[in-house]
Amino acid sequence: MGTITESTREEVKDIVYNFFSEECEVDINRINENTNIISDLEGDSLMFLELIEIFKKKYNLNIELKTIAKYIVKHPVETIGQLIDTQLLIIAHENKIVDLA
Amino acid sequence: MKEVLGCGIDIEELIRFETNIPTRTNITGFAQMVYTPAEIAYNLDIYPGFTFPLCFSCKEAFFKALGVSWTNSKISWKDIELLFENKNNLHDYSIRLNGFAEELYHEKKCCSIESYLEYTSTYVIFQVILLS
Numbered sequence: 557m558g559t560i561t562e563s564t565r566e567e568v569k570d571i572v573y574n575f576f577s578e579e580c581e582v583d584i585n586r587i588n589e590n591t592n593i594i595s596d597l598e599g600d601s602l603m604f605l606e607l608i609e610i611f612k613k614k615y616n617l618n619i620e621l622k623t624i625a626k627y628i629v630k631h632p633v634e635t636i637g638q639l640i641d642t643q644l645l646i647i648a649h650e651n652k653i654v655d656l657a
Numbered sequence: 658m659k660e661v662l663g664c665g666i667d668i669e670e671l672i673r674f675e676t677n678i679p680t681r682t683n684i685t686g687f688a689q690m691v692y693t694p695a696e697i698a699y700n701l702d703i704y705p706g707f708t709f710p711l712c713f714s715c716k717e718a719f720f721k722a723l724g725v726s727w728t729n730s731k732i733s734w735k736d737i738e739l740l741f742e743n744k745n746n747l748h749d750y751s752i753r754l755n756g757f758a759e760e761l762y763h764e765k766k767c768c769s770i771e772s773y774l775e776y777t778s779t780y781v782i783f784q785v786i787l788l789s
Binding site: 601602604605606608609612613621622625626628629632633 | 677
């Protein structure tokens with residue numbers, strides 16, 4: 557499990573912003589923490605899955621997709637800010653994320 | 658007369674799958690998350706550039722027909738399997754349901770599935786209709 561520092565947050569933020577900017581062909585300056593992934597960026601499942609895979613590789617995460625899905629059912633991710641927060645929790649807790657309230 | 662209990666359609670752009678198509682020497686992380694071992698085994702030899710995007714599209718179409726998403730229910734990508742039976746005809750396939758997808762299918766009292774697929778050099782389309 558990883559330790560979350562301010563630099564980890566910045567790194568995750570950069571990855572997420574650059575990913576959506578490129579995938580959705582949106583100027584990165586138009587993306588902020590309140591940007592809605594579906595209604596503002598037209599994000600889709602494939603993007604979500606690709607992003608999960610990017611983070612799994614980058615942080616060598618031991619996490620199952622079904623675990624992420626279980627967590628997201630209880631804690632929906634709609635905005636870029638929520639996605640970054642969830643990703644940081646995944647890095648910090650990996651499969652134990654489901655034990656979080 | 659049969660009643661339509663659910664309908665889902667999905668279109669995918671092939672180019673978006675370029676980096677995640679599995680091969681014999683590299684079962685990508687994406688493939689391990691989304692496709693079942695049977696899908697990977699069956700589809701590796703049959704135009705994987707088409708069959709894997711079609712599998713993905715089939716799953717998405719099924720989620721829509723069942724009225725759920727992998728982020729708002731217990732359904733998993735691996736609950737729905739698309740298996741191609743004939744190397745020379747991508748229209749010859751079968752769909753298998755497992756886990757929560759199978760539960761939902763029976764809960765909705767579905768008795769049969771009509772499905773259609775089509776593909777071009779750039780897109781694949783899959784439609785699922787659930788019937789009483």
